[in-house]
Amino acid sequence: MPSHYVRTGDISVLIGDDSRSLLHSVSTQHLEDLSEGETQTCCILDANGRIEDRLLVWNLGDQIALTHMMGRAASTRELLVRSRSWKQNVDVIPLDEGFSLLFREIQGDHVVNRVEQQGSVHSTIVRSLDTLEIVYLGPSQDIEILSEDFIERCSNLRDPIEEDLYRIKRGHLTSSGLDQHRPIPLEVALDSDISFTKGCYIGQEMIARMDARGALARTSVTIETDTAIPPGSQSLAGGGRIIVMSSVEGTDSWWSACLVHPDVAHVGSSLHTKQLEGVSVELNIRNSWKPSSD
Template sequence: MNLRDLHTQHGATLAPDGIPLQYNDLATEYEQAHHAAVLLDRSHEGRIHLTNISRFELLNRMSTNKLVDMTAGEGRATLFTNDHARIIDRIEVYNLADTLLAITEPGQGPSITNFIQKHIFYGDQVQLADVTTETAHFALHGPQAVAIAKLINPDIHEDTTLAAYQATLGSTPVTLLRRKAVVGTHWAVICAKTDAEQVYVDLLSLGAPLGLIPAGSLTFNTLRIEAGRPARPELNTDYIPMEVGLYDEISFTKGCYTGQEIIARMDSRERIARVMVQLELDNLVQAPADLFLDGRLIGKITSSVQAPNHHVYALGVVKTAVAIPGKLLTAGEATATIVDYAGTQPTFLKPEQNTSA
């Protein structure tokens, strides 16, 4: 039985790419994500291997974060930006000893591979391989996700930094990644494509006593909006990384990269025109939608969703001066309340959040 048939057998409604959108009950998926754990197939997120001695330097000079001093097993998120410091894309990079593993946003594996390939210069000693179709990628989310991860590898450390571990699930070799959380903790399990069905079954069996159930992309989208995590609606050339809560994915001590001067200037002047905020609405407004304050256009909703708990959550990018918790805005016929900043903000906006290099 292939993975698509296995998902269907468990009650999944599938997207055209075979990734589950939902299983039988979105409310149950959402509840378990908040109180136990859910298992998602995230195989549409790209996976790229970089090998040979120039692998660190290549990504370091192309992106916002410092990568040349990564230790074995360490992970860091970083962004590609254009000449105007606008976001091209975001990846997470993990040091697997002799290989760097880059995880892309969904569907971006081929385009990011081509983008990196174009920046390999004469003299660079690096090989690049898009291994998305050769591997599978499952994700554990929720407060019990770390307990399930510890059943796979008892030696993992309990903290929030990105990290990679090698392990076996049953007799199958897997790579275990600690990633940015959207609820509880977030662990990825990467395996060979030929082992995908067995790994999926083994994960569900291993986690069942802890409340693990399968969930789909619709639940993930709800969780990431509720948590203030940017995705494709925010990770694009409309925005600069500091505007969408990704200050912790920028190093201000490394060498040059495309867009660096603009980002460094914004930080040194402690001036940012727009900022991403978490919103709650009194009824659903489909994104994108303009946001107004006293009739004045001050930003827009970029992502929105009505959760199974009947709350309407949204992300919006607004003028910094109005990004005040409790501030009431309007979007169409809805009232939108600013809950807080989303993500990690510059030190001059929210100093207690800053953990960047």
């Protein structure tokens, strides 16, 4: 059954002639060249190359809209304000009330990263790993009407737990996972968020070293288990560790987004946690997500 998800908040708007150059200076992508009517995903990193926020950037002509990961807008806004020089004409405006987003998976061949507009609602199609998704941005009342229309057409409205489960099964980084562990973009197959020819952004040195080395210490996998496994780093039987970023209970099992060494990230194989109080959990790898260059 098709489904969709609606959320409000963690949306920002930049207004001013220098909006793209300011974003360009702090993000992992070439955004100075983002044309009107186009969108682009990118990351905001810390000095160690770890993800602080993931953005979908919309060039709407008279303004640049930013959709943040849940709970991450405030820190990114603060970074933009701190990074703005006295010469730059940019206002950073929160849109945490009155505007919403709707996410809906689609099938088939579509043009990605192009903005469409119908009334007061803008939309764009983005690709995340194997998922093609249309994202709608607009006033909350209009997004609610759109959601009700999808429900009438037999689309299920996902609640926050169902949304996390949906994302984990598809290898997507979740807000709850980012709260537990902040990965490097390449560890979670977000190489499409990075311009490897762009320098001079926070965390760029770490990304450049990993790209030059051509090898990852960790890669993301989707794990299915019969029982819950706590978030954080867990020891594996036989050596090594697994980092559990987020975990959600499904219908008959638990699903988790994890990081493991690439040598053991084999779909269909099983890992076991080191026995703790006589109990070892079997970890069944259902999907492995690696950068497209691998």
